[in-house]
């Protein structure tokens with residue numbers, strides 16, 4: 001069946017495949033908010049302290065990773081025409097490895113404990129290996145290499161590099177401290193993770209979903225053709241600068257690659273805002289607002305990054321402050337916002353779609369607005385829009401971390417409630433289906 005132009009839902013996996021990831025993602029973010037409340041202003045002290053590293057992974061591997069793994073398992077058959085083989089078994093294995101993996105990694109950081117760190121490394125290493133192999137194999141079978149499929153290829157390759165670098169860095173914590181050049185390697189790890197895996201996936205998925213869900217014109221062809229590949233190449237070049245002997249030349253080359261990558265992301269954010277401005281129906285729904293907010297945060301993060309790199313911003317001692325401001329803007333402001341906005345489209349659509357298949361001719365299928373009411377989404381969105389500026393300001397004035405974490409935590413609780421309420425509607429309606437309970441679809 002084809003419900004949207006160019007998309008085929010014939011091979012969509014059972015609803016349990018993406019939903020176990022979607023329903024768990026906000027709980028990691030809630031845990032991160034609780035951690036921020038517990039540690040308070042001390043959290044903003046240094047990017048290397050255990051609480052900051054635990055928080056970074058609860059957000060990047062927990063919230064973002066879970067939402068993105070679930071979305072990819074769902075989207076591969078739809079946008080690439082290439083489903084993951086044995087999706088139920090793969091999803092189950094991924095979940096059972098990644099969930100305790102993230103918690104062990106965070107525990108290893110927090111308690112400076114070697115065994116949880118080693119366990120976290122084994123679980124996350126195995127989980128991401130299965131994901132990369134399963135998704136890589138299905139992408140290889142994709143009938144065409146359009147910009148969405150190419151972007152997914154690149155994002156998954158970036159994830160593989162991120163995990164390899166992450167495991168190398170984590171061995172410092174799991175055994176004796178042996179790595180030299182840790183700061184450069186950690187910077188590389190987070191660049192591949194945030195710009196590569198998260199950034200490239202958001203960009204390539206945007207090519208498909210922004211015109212489709214927000215009724216905008218399509219992205220310009222030169223952008224969809226070149227942006228993903230150029231950003232990936234810049235990440236490779238940046239990594240290669242690590243091999244340079246001359247420190248000053250290395251710094252210059254890394255700076256050039258960083259500035260060019262920032263320009264690429266800036267072009268993406270500015271184009272997305274322009275397309276939204278030119279959309280055909282001037283309805284501003286929650287997803288559109290989340291994306292608009294996300295793009296504004298991305299542009300602000302890039303301005304901050306360029307300001308820090310060009311030393312426009314004051315003394316280097318304050319770079320710690322800017323690294324927290326950047327992390328809050330990029331992770332909570334940009335990435336969480338677009339994922340949050342997407343969940344509000346994907347979740348009601350999938351529930352409606354699966355119920356449609358089960359209840360056709362038997363009972364009335366609730367519409368998407370009944371499945372995910374506007375009021376609940378808007379309430380949660382307002383909390384998120386208040387939380388992000390508060391988080392950003394807390395980088396400059398740490399006591400603000402208390403209200404910021406409270407707002408962020410409350411927003412994640414509401415997100416979880418909204419998702420669970422929608423899922424409850426699915427469960428109740430699915431009971432009316434002829435073979436209710438036999439096989440979740």
Ligand code: HEM
Nearest residue numbers: 047048056060124125163166167169170182186190193194
């Ligand atoms: C197997 C998975 C992963 C492992 C074992 C891992 C491990 C680590 C380690 C050990 C550090 C600390 C570096 C140090 O203190 O020397 C770190 C930092 C970091 N990682 Fe990961 N990581 C993983 C996945 C990811 C992913 C997928 C992302 C992003 C999407 C990510 C984002 C970050 C960030 C933002 C930092 C903070 C660096 C800083 O303080 O500025 N990590 N990671």
